[in-house]
Amino acid sequence: MWDRLRRGGLVPVLTLTAIILAMWYLACLPMNRDLPQLARVEGLANRYEVAWGLERPVLPAPHQIIGELYASTIGTRLLRESADGLVLNPRNLLTHAWVTISATLAGFVIGVLLGIALAVAIVHVNALRRSLMPWIVASQSIPILAIAPIIIVALGSVGIVGLLPKAVISAYLSFFPVTIGMVKGLTSPDAMLLDLMRTYNASRTQTFAKLRWPAAVPLLFASLKVSISISLVGAIVGELPTGAQAGIGARLLSGSYYGQTVQIWSALVMVALLAALLVALITLAEKLTLKAMGARP
Amino acid sequence: MRAPTAIDIRNLSLTFQTGDGPVYALADANLTIAKGEFVSFIGPSGCGKTTLLRVIADLEQPTSGSITVNGLAPRDARLKRQYGYVFQAPALYPWRTVEANVMLPLEVFGLPKAERRERARKHLDLVRLSGFANKYPWQLSGGMQQRVSIARALSFEPELLLMDEPFGALDEIVRDQLNEQLVKLWSQTRKTIVFVTHSIPEAVFLSSRIVVMSPRPGRIIDVIDCDFGAERTLDIRESPEFLKVAHRVREGLRAGHSYDE
Structure with a gap:
């Protein structure tokens, strides 16, 4: 057991975490020293004690963030009564997490399908490879913060509001790694394997289904991992311009309006946890798929 | 009476246009392979032996000359899936x-x-x-x-099996075993086999006919009959008849090289 943990890198991970936490705690005093609550406190120990328990610190201490995370998830009712019956309680952080996750997943699905479709088109039509690729690359050089409000407003003006505009922004970001990865993956079979299909007089569809697609699967999963995490970023960015009512983005925004740094930090930690969870799910799917495809363990 | 023709190659040339000028991969090749033959193409790298095999398989297009595979143009033979192809790698x-x-x-x-x-x-x-x-x-x-x-x-x-240095990447012990198995397989199935190799003993052991090729431009310089019977084992490689054929192949290869220098 111990050996397995050691080989799994648990010791270095824990050591690094401890070092980061220690530095964080140490930084709390210098970062917060200009706050009025600390003005008349004398003695290093006393000053740290105050610095670690401030209500609106510039840099909150880790235990404050964990406390807020606990209070705003497990410590708050997830459902509450309303005129429409039971609804998700907006005071609970998980409500906001769910709002963001649903937009993330919708955007991820749209982005992945679009990304694959573009890659298939690019691989099979030579003219598209030259004409489409520069546009695809250019699309990603536009700052998403600039284009997100345009998408929200444009879709809002035709009556599309809520989850879909956020999903569109997610998809705008997440199709890109899939296209790049899949173009690479679909063209990865070497000349010999393609010649083999030629000697069978295989159709393009057969060559695609039996050779190009399976060969691209490992790269697909690598792309999906990048794609899901930027889908999450896209969904959060999509929640900012409208001052959305719900979602992690809304939570960040309201936190910054009211100087609730602990709330902001706990929302950020929630984002990190969600991203880790989503990537872990894809990694699991990857392992199972590659195992089913006979990959060397 | 000869068996019907499997492959007929006449005045076949293939020139690759590259950035460094034309490469004459095949020049004026003539060869007829009868059904049921085991024919090896042997020669140093760059002699066009693989190119010739790929022309038969319609994986390369000749620049001039004519070729038929089972009486068809190579493309039609490929579309009708008339041959099986074994590559250098599995x-x-x-x-x-x-x-x-x-x-x-x-x-x-x-x-x-x-x-x-x-x-x-x-x-x-x-x-x-x-x-x-x-x-x-x-x-x-x-x-x-x-x-x-x-x-x-x-x-x-398929009636025709095209093999492009299939055992080139294997060690000699495994190669010997596979050579024996391939001869058995050939005598059981009586397929036409065209086999590319750069190993003299392999060519002499396996073939009913050996086509010796030389590079720049790739051309056929000798065609040697050699048939040690269906029941041959690896032991025949020690026999004087075997060594005589191997010697002639080696002479052919050497002649091809001196021409080049």
Whole structure:
């Protein structure tokens, strides 16, 4: 057991975490020293004690963030009564997490399908490879913060509001790694394997289904991992311009309006946890798929 | 009386246009291969032996001259799936089991599943790999992988088998074993086999006819008859007859080289 943990890198991970936490705690005093609550406190120990328990610190201490995370998830009712019956309680952080996750997943699905479709088109039509690729690359050089409000407003003006505009922004970001990865993956079979299909007089569809697609699967999963995490970023960015009512983005925004740094930090930690969870799910799917495809363990 | 013609090559030339100017891969090749023959192309690298095989398989287009495969243009022969091709590497699909790899061409041809299985079983038997049907390629040695690729080429029972240095990457012990097995397979099935190699003993041991080629431009400089009978074993390689043929092949190769210098 111990050996397995050691080989799994648990010791270095824990050591690094401890070092980061220690530095964080140490930084709390210098970062917060200009706050009025600390003005008349004398003695290093006393000053740290105050610095670690401030209500609106510039840099909150880790235990404050964990406390807020606990209070705003497990410590708050997830459902509450309303005129429409039971609804998700907006005071609970998980409500906001769910709002963001649903937009993330919708955007991820749209982005992945679009990304694959573009890659298939690019691989099979030579003219598209030259004409489409520069546009695809250019699309990603536009700052998403600039284009997100345009998408929200444009879709809002035709009556599309809520989850879909956020999903569109997610998809705008997440199709890109899939296209790049899949173009690479679909063209990865070497000349010999393609010649083999030629000697069978295989159709393009057969060559695609039996050779190009399976060969691209490992790269697909690598792309999906990048794609899901930027889908999450896209969904959060999509929640900012409208001052959305719900979602992690809304939570960040309201936190910054009211100087609730602990709330902001706990929302950020929630984002990190969600991203880790989503990537872990894809990694699991990857392992199972590659195992089913006979990959060397 | 000679057997009917499998491959007829007349005045065939192939020039690749490259950035450094034209490369004369094949110049004025003439060759007739009868059905049931085992013909080896031997020569140093760059002599066009693989190119010639790829022209037969319609994987390259000749610049001039004519060629027929089973009486058809190479393209029509390919479209009618008249030959099985074995590459230098096993070229197995790593996500398919051994059995699924052998069934690949049969899937492409749209054969029903029961028949696919039956044919895969039969041809894995033929290359003595019956026990490995459900293994993945990486679980097999290099020699076994190449036997799978031979089973795959045979699975749709083409009359013509084109083999491009199939044992080139294997060690000599495995290569010897596979040579013996290939001769047995040839005498059992009586397929026409065209075999590319750069090993003199391999060519002399396997072939009923050896085509000696030389590079720049790639051309045929000698065609040597040599048939040691269907029952031959590796021992014949010590016999004077064998050494005599090997000597003539070596002389041919040497002549080709001196011409070059």
